Amino acid sequence: DAGVTQSPTHLIKTRGQHVTLRCSPISGHKSVSWYQQVLGQGPQFIFQYYEKEERGRGNFPDRFSARQFPNYSSELNVNALLLGDSALYLCASSPEFRDHNEQFFGPGTRLTVL
Amino acid sequence: EDQVTQSPEALRLQEGESSSLNCSYTVSGLRGLFWYRQDPGKGPEFLFTLYSAGEEKEKERLKATLTKKESFLHITAPKPEDSATYLCAVLSSGGSYIPTFGRGTSLIVHP
Numbered sequence: 199d200a201g202v203t204q205s206p207t208h209l210i211k212t213r214g215q216h217v218t219l220r221c222s223p224i225s226g227h228k229s230v231s232w233y234q235q236v237l238g239q240g241p242q243f244i245f246q247y248y249e250k251e252e253r254g255r256g257n258f259p260d261r262f263s264a265r266q267f268p269n270y271s272s273e274l275n276v277n278a279l280l281l282g283d284s285a286l287y288l289c290a291s292s293p294e295f296r297d298h299n300e301q302f303f304g305p306g307t308r309l310t311v312l
Numbered sequence: 313e314d315q316v317t318q319s320p321e322a323l324r325l326q327e328g329e330s331s332s333l334n335c336s337y338t339v340s341g342l343r344g345l346f347w348y349r350q351d352p353g354k355g356p357e358f359l360f361t362l363y364s365a366g367e368e369k370e371k372e373r374l375k376a377t378l379t380k381k382e383s384f385l386h387i388t389a390p391k392p393e394d395s396a397t398y399l400c401a402v403l404s405s406g407g408s409y410i411p412t413f414g415r416g417t418s419l420i421v422h423p
Binding site: 202238239240241242243246253254256288290300301302303304305306308 | 316348353354355356357358399401408409410411412413414415416
């Protein structure tokens, strides 16, 4: 059974540009969460979506947005990129939105902002 | 605000040399404490969930324990393949389900 998949694997952008990251959860999982992991630090929670509705939002500016589609896949959008947005962006899926103990992470998208 | 502090930041062991990693936390109420393993360039892999003080869980050479203020991840007779970054996260019993992660402990096991 396929795990969580993310695309693209790597991405290079310049300041001020916009980026869209994509995530496909494990089959049967209805909840998707997004995290930002800066080098040398732990993941920081950005959003959680369940049944296409936002169920949690971390302390990130409005430049960050996300959505979940009817097939439970998800997109993370970041506008007006800053150098500090360079990080590994992780997607995690779980069967229900409370199941953090059954949270499975994807391999991440490495975003570099120049 | 929930806080998680992991120590040491980095740990080098010889194969077979047992040790422990520490995760100290501050939450208004603990819903759960999670341990993950993260290999370079990959997403975290779930290891354990602990819910209440006194709880212990084991998996192969790893054993996680929990008190009211901290959790330990004990590694018995580690092997080089145990080399990874170990992350601790907490979920508080407040209204949100937003986990707070520590910065991790980078473990290197030399053969």
